[in-house]
Amino acid sequence: MKKIIIAGGAGFIGSHLCEFLVEEKNNFIYCIDNLLTGSEKNISHLIEKKNFEFINQDICSKINLEVDQIYNLACPASPIQYQNHPIETINACIDGTRNLLDLARKYNATILQASTSEVYGDPLEHPQSESYHGNVNLNGPRSCYDEGKRVAETIFYNYKTQFNVDIRIARIFNTYGPRMQINDGRVVSNFINQSINNADITIYGDGSQTRSFCYIIDMIAGLVKLMDSDYQNPMNLGNDEEYSILDIANQIVKNMNSDSKIIFEDLPENDPLKRKPNLSLAKEIINYNPKILFSIGLTDTILYFKSLYE
Ligand code: UDP
Numbered sequence: 001m002k003k004i005i006i007a008g009g010a011g012f013i014g015s016h017l018c019e020f021l022v023e024e025k026n027n028f029i030y031c032i033d034n035l036l037t038g039s040e041k042n043i044s045h046l047i048e049k050k051n052f053e054f055i056n057q058d059i060c061s062k063i064n065l066e067v068d069q070i071y072n073l074a075c076p077a078s079p080i081q082y083q084n085h086p087i088e089t090i091n092a093c094i095d096g097t098r099n100l101l102d103l104a105r106k107y108n109a110t111i112l113q114a115s116t117s118e119v120y121g122d123p124l125e126h127p128q129s130e131s132y133h134g135n136v137n138l139n140g141p142r143s144c145y146d147e148g149k150r151v152a153e154t155i156f157y158n159y160k161t162q163f164n165v166d167i168r169i170a171r172i173f174n175t176y177g178p179r180m181q182i183n184d185g186r187v188v189s190n191f192i193n194q195s196i197n198n199a200d201i202t203i204y205g206d207g208s209q210t211r212s213f214c215y216i217i218d219m220i221a222g223l224v225k226l227m228d229s230d231y232q233n234p235m236n237l238g239n240d241e242e243y244s245i246l247d248i249a250n251q252i253v254k255n256m257n258s259d260s261k262i263i264f265e266d267l268p269e270n271d272p273l274k275r276k277p278n279l280s281l282a283k284e285i286i287n288y289n290p291k292i293l294f295s296i297g298l299t300d301t302i303l304y305f306k307s308l309y310e
Contacts, residue, residue, distance in 0.1 A: 001051075002066040005030045007059050007100060008074035010038030012179050013114070013172070017071060018043060020220050022052050030065055034058040036088060037076045042179050059096030066107050069227060072100050073114040075149075079142065079268070080185035086144035093148030094155070101159045104166070112168035112227045113156050115234060118146040118169060122272040127242075129278035130171065130234050140270045153234060160192060160232060168226050173238025173277045177216030177297060178304035188213065188298075191249055193256035205267030207246030212276040214239035215297030218290035225286040236277040237292045239290040255298060 004021055008014040008030030017036075020025050031043060032055045046052045057063065059074045075092045076082040082089040097113065099293045104111035120128045121136030125298075159165040176188040181187075194201045214237070222237040249262050284287035 001026050001028055002069065003028045003030070003065070004098070005032060005063075005065060005067050005070040005103075007032045007072045007096070008038060008114070009033050009072065010035060010040060010043050010054070011073060011077070012042070012177075012181070013175060014038065014073040015042035015179055016177070016216050016220050017073070017223060018046055018052065020224065022046055022049050025051060026143075027051060029053070030055060030067065032057050032059060032063065033074065035059070036085060037081045037181070039181070042136050046231060054125050059099055060081040060091050061099075061101060063103055065103070067103070067109050070100050070104055070109050070111040071114070071223065071227065072111065075114070076145070078181070078184040078186050082145040083141055089144045090148045093152045097152045097155050101155065101165060103161050103309055104116065104161065107226075108166075109157075110166040110168065110227065112170060112223065113152055115153050115169050115171045116145070116149045117171055117173040117236070117238065117277065119153065120275070121146055122270060123275065126274055126277040127240065127278040128236070130236055130281055137270050141268065142270050143302065150282050167232050168229075169234040170223055170226050171234055171236045171277075172219065173214060173236065173275065174211045175214045175216055175219045175238070177301055180301070182308060183304065187211070187245060187248060188301065189305070191252045192256070192302055195252055195256045195260050196305060196309060198259050200263045201249050201260045203245055203249055203262060203264050204271065205245075206264060207249065208244050209267070209271065210242050210244050210274040210276065212242045213241055213294055213297070214290055215292035222282065222286070222288050225288060231285050235282050235285065236279060237282055237288065238262065238277040238279070239294075240276055240279050241294055243294065251295070251298065255295075256302060
């Protein structure tokens with residue numbers, strides 16, 4: 001039986017990963033989460049499973065579990081969450097990451113870091129490939145997360161070079177789907193909830209900034225494939241369908257037949273102008289091929305949010 005820690009397992013991506021890996025009966029999943037931004041509701045359907053255990057703990061305090069694999073997804077991840085908790089975000093990225101790496105070193109486990117497209121900051125290269133070093137403000141509202149995730153990658157790199165720890169680094173681009181938090185402030189969840197409530201749809205800036213959105217199921221497939229590969233350098237994971245934020249607003253209004261009006265507000269400081277992953281490496285090394293079109297994933301996500309209001 002393979003023993004696996006999923007740190008941040010009660011969060012959006014973490015809970016889907018728990019669900020996926022619990023289904024393989026020869027895995028035992030330890031879900032570790034301090035519930036700062038995660039929620040027990042996300043894993044309530046897994047609690048009774050024999051091969052699943054929830055541990056309510058911060059990754060910054062010591063953990064001693066003998067495991068084969070560790071996925072580190074523990075960190076506030078949406079801009080309003082990490083801006084509300086900047087020090088907790090930095091601590092998770094530095095102290096928490098080091099704790100988990102020490103554990104991987106002790107038990108010879110493979111460890112995967114959930115890094116982010118934010119390591120590229122407001123990118124001057126488009127689309128972004130792994131060789132691009134980024135354009136990041138180290139003293140801004142996003143820097144606790146951007147720089148935290150950058151230093152986490154550096155710590156990973158050095159545990160590999162100095163201690164020979166078997167590492168994986170996934171640079172996760174914008175991901176959406178059921179179990180995003182209703183109030184986490186991200187664009188897809190905001191626009192859907194605004195439409196459901198016939199509230200104004202708030203575009204920040206003129207809506208020409210772009211993002212590329214990956215449906216959660218495709219992201220989970222990528223993370224598991226990367227873990228099961230032997231690739232030790234950073235790898236982009238996401239979807240390379242690129243949309244402007246205005247496009248996203250229009251698609252959501254149309255899909256939901258909503259009466260909401262689109263309004264324009266100030267663009268937050270350091271908000272990246274464009275973002276799209278170069279996925280060549282992921283395609284070549286792990287045969288990664290995100291399949292779910294935005295129009296399809298959006299319909300499922302809308303159904304999920306509607307169910308929360310029933
Ligand atoms: N955004 C927006 N309205 C909202 C929420 C977000 O126009 O209600 C914009 C935001 O300024 C950014 C893009 O949508 O340009 C994606 O924002 P999100 O917070 O989802 O993710 P990130 O900026 O981390 O990619």
